[in-house]
Amino acid sequence: MTSIAHERFHAVAEEPAYTPAAERNAPAGAAAISLTGLEKSFGANRVLRGINLHIPAGQFVAVIGKSGCGKSTLLRILMGLDAPSAGELHFEDADGAQASPNARIVFQEPRLLPWLSVADNVVVGLGDGIDRRAALKAADAVLAEVQLGEKAGEWPARLSGGQRQRVALARALVSRPGVLALDEPLGALDALTRISMQELINRVWRELGFTAVLVTHDVSEAVHLADRVIVLDEGRIALDLPIPYPHPRRHGHPGLAELEGRLLAAILGTDGGH
Amino acid sequence: MSTFDTPFVRSVASEKVGKAGLRLPLPGLDKLTPYLVPVAIVAFWQLASSAGWISSRIMPSPADVGLAFWSTTVSGQLPNDVLVSAGRAFAGLLVGGSIGFLLGIANGVSRISEQLTDTTLQMLRTIPHLAMIPLVILWFGIGEESKLFLTSLGVLFPVYLNTYHGVRNVDRDLIEMGKVYGMGNWTLFRKVIFPGALPSIFVGLRYALGIMWLTLIVSESIAASSGIGHMANNAREFMMTDVVVLALVIYAVLGKLADVIARVLERRLLAWNPVYQK
Numbered sequence: 001m002t003s004i005a006h007e008r009f010h011a012v013a014e015e016p017a018y019t020p021a022a023e024r025n026a027p028a029g030a031a032a033i034s035l036t037g038l039e040k041s042f043g044a045n046r047v048l049r050g051i052n053l054h055i056p057a058g059q060f061v062a063v064i065g066k067s068g069c070g071k072s073t074l075l076r077i078l079m080g081l082d083a084p085s086a087g088e089l090h091f092e093d094a095d096g097a098q099a100s101p102n103a104r105i106v107f108q109e110p111r112l113l114p115w116l117s118v119a120d121n122v123v124v125g126l127g128d129g130i131d132r133r134a135a136l137k138a139a140d141a142v143l144a145e146v147q148l149g150e151k152a153g154e155w156p157a158r159l160s161g162g163q164r165q166r167v168a169l170a171r172a173l174v175s176r177p178g179v180l181a182l183d184e185p186l187g188a189l190d191a192l193t194r195i196s197m198q199e200l201i202n203r204v205w206r207e208l209g210f211t212a213v214l215v216t217h218d219v220s221e222a223v224h225l226a227d228r229v230i231v232l233d234e235g236r237i238a239l240d241l242p243i244p245y246p247h248p249r250r251h252g253h254p255g256l257a258e259l260e261g262r263l264l265a266a267i268l269g270t271d272g273g274h
Numbered sequence: 275m276s277t278f279d280t281p282f283v284r285s286v287a288s289e290k291v292g293k294a295g296l297r298l299p300l301p302g303l304d305k306l307t308p309y310l311v312p313v314a315i316v317a318f319w320q321l322a323s324s325a326g327w328i329s330s331r332i333m334p335s336p337a338d339v340g341l342a343f344w345s346t347t348v349s350g351q352l353p354n355d356v357l358v359s360a361g362r363a364f365a366g367l368l369v370g371g372s373i374g375f376l377l378g379i380a381n382g383v384s385r386i387s388e389q390l391t392d393t394t395l396q397m398l399r400t401i402p403h404l405a406m407i408p409l410v411i412l413w414f415g416i417g418e419e420s421k422l423f424l425t426s427l428g429v430l431f432p433v434y435l436n437t438y439h440g441v442r443n444v445d446r447d448l449i450e451m452g453k454v455y456g457m458g459n460w461t462l463f464r465k466v467i468f469p470g471a472l473p474s475i476f477v478g479l480r481y482a483l484g485i486m487w488l489t490l491i492v493s494e495s496i497a498a499s500s501g502i503g504h505m506a507n508n509a510r511e512f513m514m515t516d517v518v519v520l521a522l523v524i525y526a527v528l529g530k531l532a533d534v535i536a537r538v539l540e541r542r543l544l545a546w547n548p549v550y551q552k
Contacts, residue, residue: 111450115470
């Protein structure tokens, strides 16, 4: 059995797992995101109060803020899980025309189907009506990319928390999305696993060139991964800060530390002096 | 780091080997333990009968039951009655179980269906189905229909309740994930809702198996011209206690057999569940 798995692994390894990295400025399939006057209320509670934001195709944006600032709601609206109360959201392709890109999400919990093998869970990311053999081949390739090639036949219950989240990432990436939403995907992981997951996310983003929106409350994670960090406060954009350092970034870089300090001050400073 | 770890790991490993070595002389003892008590009871029972402590008019000895088993098997009566009873049980399970399963799925998935039928089903559920025997005999006489009706009715409710409960309790997060990942309704049902409800459906099935035999025994004793219940009731009229006890033993074996099949199915279909992994 191991030899079959081995052969299969090699057959896959001959072809590149992904289309070679497109140039950063013209990523294939990545879409720009444009929000104008976006509002969302739940009853009398105004969660988002007029968000105006343009995210160019291929950019990595991190959204941070205190609990209840509306950052998760913003992501849910982006993914079509909630409808905005007012305002507009649209996606644009490279020519600036309206598009409905292939958008995928990684949740805080892996949300794997426990009754499907790891490979079949990744196949879920390809959607309905796809030839099973081709689907499994694609799943194997993307699992190898997240260093879980040998776990393809396992039940999710047998994996560690970090491995499960890597499967969830593979499921999101297998269809080569134009937009990837990350909803605090590393929040439940231990510190070391989190760092290696950050490196993985950074690497696949550089290879695939999708537009990424990461919601997190970890300021250092935001600064480490994103081209641009947006601070939300009470449903408004309080700060929109570019992070002008090349990827991949080294942990403990002094420039990053300085920006991290400014962002923390922006989040805590709006606290009203408590 | 690894240099410090190695001796520790090694000592744990050798301890494990030691334990396994101790266990080796008595293989399979764990498997025999559950049978110790039944075997002891039967042995004591035989002893009490042989010594004349128990009158054979009240309770036959195990050996007599064995003889009754042999004679009824040779005459062909027992195999025939067992087949008839098992056929009735299975038919009732199939009809009642299917109706309960379909209603449970429909009410778990569809709000309209739930509002339309759930209250009615919950009301019917509280009627003890065996209380309907007089009415059922009036409707169907003592033919096959009456047994099928009663077993189906008895089986329907546990399957319905547990299927419904299982569907309603599928993790909402997984359903949301399925929708975001573009699953249509049928795929969502096939890949998320049904497998998620399956553990609960199995609870309903195993509960239904118990009710199935109970209903069959009662209805065969009261109104039947064949089957194990009829065999036992007939034997009572001729004071053949050995055949009566044989019927009880056959019911116990059939009931256990049905439960074993359900457990094997459960273990196979729920292999993903850590509860069923070694």
